[in-house]
Amino acid sequence: MTDSASLFTRRHGLLLAIAVLAGCSTTAPRPDAPARPGTAKPYTKVEWSALPAVSDADLRAGFLAWRSACPRLKTDAVWAQPCATASTVADGNPAQIRQFLQRDLDVYALRAADNRADGLITGYYEPVYSGSLTRTGTATVPVYGTPDDLIVVQLDSLYPELKGKRLRGRLEGKVLKPYDDAGTIASKGAKAPVLAWLTDPMDLQLLQIQGSGRVRLADGTQVRLAYAEQNGHPYRAIGRWLVDQGELKKEDVSMASIRAWAQAHPARVPELLRSNPSYVFFVRNPDSPEGPRGSLNVPLTAGYSVAVDRTVVPLGSLVWLSTTRPDGSALVRPVAAQDTGGAIAGQVRADLYWGTGDAAGDLAGHMKQAGRMWLLWPKGAALPAPAN
Template identity: 70%
Template sequence: MTLPLRRLAGTLAALALLAGCNGGDEEKPKPAPHALATYVPGTWQDLPSVTDADLLAGFTAWRNGCEKLARNPVWAPTCEAAQAVPGDPAQVRAFLQSTLEVYGLRSAEQQAKGLITGYYEPVYRGSLTQTPQASVPVYGIPDDMIVVDLASVYPELKGKRLRGRLDGRVLKPYDTAEVIGREGVQAPVLAWLTDPMDLQFLQIQGSGRVQLDDGRQLRLGYADQNGHPYRPIGRWLVEQGELSKDQVSMGAIHAWGEAHPERVPELLASNPSYVFFSARPDSNEGPRGSLNVPLTAGYSVAIDRKVIPLGSLLWLSTTRPDGSPVVRPVGAQDTGGAITGEVRADLFWGTGPEAGELAGNMKQQGQIWMLWPKGQALPDVPKVP
């Protein structure tokens, strides 16, 4: 490491609280070269069978993301050829098998199974103006928050950003969620919600809608984040002895908040991360993920982009909370601060309470295969110890 980089490393350690998580479309720094054991070469016969309906739906969802991969040298040729494939299961299968290779994902412990969770686009009651019932602000990007792209000076730190506020000539960490909740922030208020727990879950999901009294819905999407690390509020409840690890779900957390309203500020303060939003055009399509294409309910997933490149086509085998199988191709079209690991995915289930019920109870075991263009080098991932 050169002397300037050694000095910068010390600076980054001192400013660790300024490093932002990826809640939106930031590119992560390039990881270390992968160990071959992480991607296990396989065959198409290794994949669990899928229905024709799931095959077509998953292929279509992935192909919708190809508009963002046109300049990607790995995927561009495959995406271009995919546009001409008709909606016929036999021809889709033939296309996939002729252009893509199969690789099974393995954890650092060489396990084939990992954690598959779910997420959704929530709809919460609210108002465009503050009222006695709706008094929880949903903030846009703060006017005084400064974002420093370190790659503009050090290309080796591509994807790393610092977020803070100037205090004289000194850049200091931006406010934590606790401070923002208590003192507010210099930012536009996009809407007002009726429940602080709704705001927390809106930030966890990264997008959502506000149901207004006149019947309209305001659509919100991730815009930025305060630079502090995300810490699951469910973990805090476990540490406090309020819930067991097996009991943690969105429903259980919300129920705890309703039963202990006096402790909700303490619960929310345990997660220093705070997400800022922007208003999005209303439409019938899904919210846009990190790939900036609409997510498809049941066929788009959030992944750890250090392991799986954004835009990749995956083969997912898991179950719903009731045990019924979920086997299908899915598009890796989103990311999330809590989605980390070699065998890890967050399945998007759609919009509204039914999708929320399904997503909130989704803590399943599952396997993931990556379908990778033939002749292309595998992506770099962290080394397996």
């Protein structure tokens, strides 16, 4: 979103605190994740011939999306050399791309804890919502930056086996206490700068789920917002709450159906939003035609960047993805692991970035597909050691 016997005594209190305070992602949490996998090894080496075929266009686009992160990986022990070699590959030459991949990378089929090949492939996007830089009669929902009193503790600085896990809270005297949950922040506010004001509380919730977005101002200009921090409370899917309340059937849950329910039941929207205690804080970024930056701090490429569980698929990796679009048509292509999310947990699990705006949002909102994944990993490099 572990504890070794030799350090159990002094770490026992820490692990209890993690259960109360931990927020484990560097990007905004997104919905519908399977449970954290067990201890089975997720990597099974296979031949290149085991991969489903891709078109030259998809091969080129996926390769270029992956290579776009190479300036960030030039000092990475695993990817520095493959990136250096990839820089000599002609952009538009599928034959050279295939030659590079098959010469420099091995293929590992990813398997879930029970040796299942199929996993869950969802989608996300960059939404655009109407709003204002100042509070107005219609724009009354604040989008907060990082609070002044939010304390974040990077746990792997002391315990390397807790890589990627953080404590988040507030100091009361000398005691670190849990930070306010979403319901409390919505009712009492936060000690944080307001970056923008939205017109609909559902827009804020969906902005937090996506982890980034744009605010369209009255003059037509746009403000770009990106994930900065989170309050440390666990993400709970509002769609699941609607199912538990008997308001929606599980198979009918989508962004569109959730928003339609909210419009039909405005008095219950605060109750719906309180069901998810997680709260995301943002930072304002310069607007640009590029995609939003993911956890790897490179612009995401629509259709070819994915959020992954970084304990299984390290950021910067190249993944061969085989799934379907919401309409059932095949989607097979290499994709670049450039983002993470609190709800993206599991060995065979990815969240495909679809782009900006309503059309991308429609695809993302209906994307809950079965899929298979293969990790393309540099030859001779030690495989990742996934957390249990």
